[in-house]
Structures are given as structure tokens and as C-alpha cells.
Amino acid sequence: MDLELSRKVDFRHEEIASRIKEKLYKNGTLCLNFISSPGSGKTSLLERTLDALKETYNLAVIEGDPETDRDARRLEKLHVPVILINTSGTGASCHLSPAEIEQAVDDLLLETPPPDIIFIENVGNLVCPAAYDLGEHHKVLLFSVPEGCDKPAKYPVAFRESDLVLINKMDLAPYCDFDLESLKKDALSVNPSLEFITMSIKKGDGLLEWFSWIEKKLAEVRKQASK
């Protein structure tokens, strides 16, 4: 009986996710869902990304946090619409759910003009957020060098469900036992089509490559939307 209940819920999740994706395509809006461990640098990455792209594109953020509005406040300083979802109030504090996202996406798409890009900052957690399709076009996994090279084998779902791995804190690589090639090899063994960008958000390395990846993905969504 428990199993059936969980199946019903999953089915509903999938239904909502495809409804969200449909709305995004209709508006030509790209949606990226960031997943990572706590402290990998998601909010710092968003700060740099919003700052670099906000003159060219209409941007918006959906910020998932178990508690507090610290990250949302950091991002609001960049004068971009931010919707904060405190997951502790919603029962399952370990991830954002499609129903929460649908409500936020609906609100954001009412803006005139609607956003070109919506960034979702999921809860810092490599397990649960990986299991939920939020209707996003791509999951982007932000990984940081001090977390260690064994993560693709230990958290395979996160690597399997993502399309891009951003490898952050490369400036700490000389002080950690970090083997980039072994990390990539292990990640590709669970997901052969993964792309990688190495970066140091702190030093600004790798950001241009990341921005151009976003623009490429936006062009793909717009092409699909115009069909």
C-alpha cells in the first residue's frame, strides 16, 4: 500500500514537471536547476552569473533553502526577481518539489517581458534534489574540489541526471588530493554525455565558458519554441 501511494505521488510529480516544461517552451524561457553539496558555491556562482548577464537578458531566480533568506537577500541585491522557497515549511526540507516550482514559474512568467532565463538554486544536497524533475531544461551539478574524487560513484544519480558538471574551487586543487582526470572518467562512466567546465568562482576562471554554455542552451530552447 505504501508503494502504491508513492507511485501515485511520483506520477503526479511527473505530470507537473511536464506542464512546467511546456510553459517554459511556450515563453522561450530557459530553466536551469542547480544541484550541489552544501558550500560548493551555488550562490556565489549565481551572483557572478546574474551580474554578467543581467544587462543582456531578463533573468529570474527561484531560491530553495531549508531555512533563512540569506542567499535570497544576497541575490536580490543584483536587482533580479528572486522567489524564495523555504523548504522547512513545506514538509520535505531536503529538496524542491515540482508543485513548489510550478507556482513560482507561473508567477515569474507573468512578468513583462517574461524572463529569458530562470535559475533554480536547489537545496544543498547531492541525494534528494537529483531525484526530482522540476521541469527544468538542464540540471547543472556544481561540484567543488575539496569534496573529493569519489563522488560520481557514491552519488551516481546526481551525475546521471545532470547535463553539465561545473568543477569549482580549482584554486584549492594544489592543497587537496585532487585528480581531475579520474573524476571525469568516473563521472562519464555513469553518464557518458556529461559536459565539464573547470572554474574558480573566487578567481573568475572558467566563467566565460560557463556563460557561453548558457547562451548556447538558451538558443536551443528558443529554436524549439519557434517551431
Added chain:
Amino acid sequence: MDLELSRKVDFRHEEIASRIKEKLYKNGTLCLNFISSPGSGKTSLLERTLDALKETYNLAVIEGDPETDRDARRLEKLHVPVILINTSGTGASCHLSPAEIEQAVDDLLLETPPPDIIFIENVGNLVCPAAYDLGEHHKVLLFSVPEGCDKPAKYPVAFRESDLVLINKMDLAPYCDFDLESLKKDALSVNPSLEFITMSIKKGDGLLEWFSWIEKKLAEVRKQASK
């Protein structure tokens, strides 16, 4: 109806947890439950701890991992009983549950003599494992410097439910924006009775203080058991 179901489940969890604790006290066995983000150094810490204490005490490990037996194999090399629970096979892959732990504890307590200390390495995740009482005497939060000082405010449940915070990777502090006093202050504001030990597992700093904390807690359990 969902709410009632979830209450029933929680009630059962609590019941199992107190049964586990009773069995542990009966045997004078200390049980510590490690929680942390992925890559904070839990397995390395256990390796150093088992190696240092195994001549003096009977030790055992319950190893929770979403998939793979990598960590369990690392620990088995130290000739200590290790029970591996792959959480991906059990439905909720983001944490260990009391029912899984009860089965493992029952098995370990059959050893002759029973273990003096059982270490539980929970799934690398700062959210879900914090919410489950596994019957352990203490939750120990392993935090690492590159994760950043804002974690107590963002993951308050993990800090509230723990009795000790081990602050690892202190050797990386000079390369990160790390403010130890602000971290402690924020952590104490959610849990005023928290203890802290700073360490670098890599360099061996802080380990003796940690070992003596364990011995103090074992003495407390034995004192309680003899009553």
C-alpha cells in the same frame, strides 16, 4: 490523511530508536552517529579513529551509502566489523532509518564480546539524517572549512541535533574566507550546548582531543549501564 500516515511512521521511528538505545545501554555500548555534507572527511576520520582505538576497545561500524561499498571496503581493511547499508535499495536513499539500524545493532551486539563503541557513518547530507533519531547516544557533525561559515544558519537542524561539531580541513583555512569565531557563534545560537573540536585529519591535528571526547562519552554510557 497524508499527515496522519506520516505521524504514524514517525511514532514507529521513535519507538524503534528508544528500543535501540535500551539495547545499547544494556551492553554498555556507546553509539555515535556521524552526519556531514558529502566529502567532509567522515570515512577518513573513521579510518584514523579505528586505527587509534582498536587495540584498546572493541569497535564496529555501520556504514550508510547511497550506492557502492567503497567506504565499507576502506574500513574493513582495519579488521573491524563493518555492516554496510546501501540506502538506494531501501526506498529512502538520503538517510539511514531506525529500522535499518536496529537490525545492524542486533547483529553487532551478538559478537562476543559485544562492541564497546559502534560508529554510524550516515549518508553525506546535512538535511535528512539530522531529522532521524537512530537510538545513538550522540550525533557528531563533521564540518569542513571549505563549506563556509553560513551553514549553521542554513542547516540549523543538523547543528541543533548534534552534541559535537568537528571542524575539519583547518589546513585549508588560509586559502578560504573562513572565520572560526563567527561559525561557532552562529552554531551556538541554534544550540548553546554544542562542543567544538578543530582538526585537520590529513595532518593529524585535533585527533587526540577527539579520541579523549569519545572516551569520556564511553565512560558516561558505562556509568549509566551499571546503574
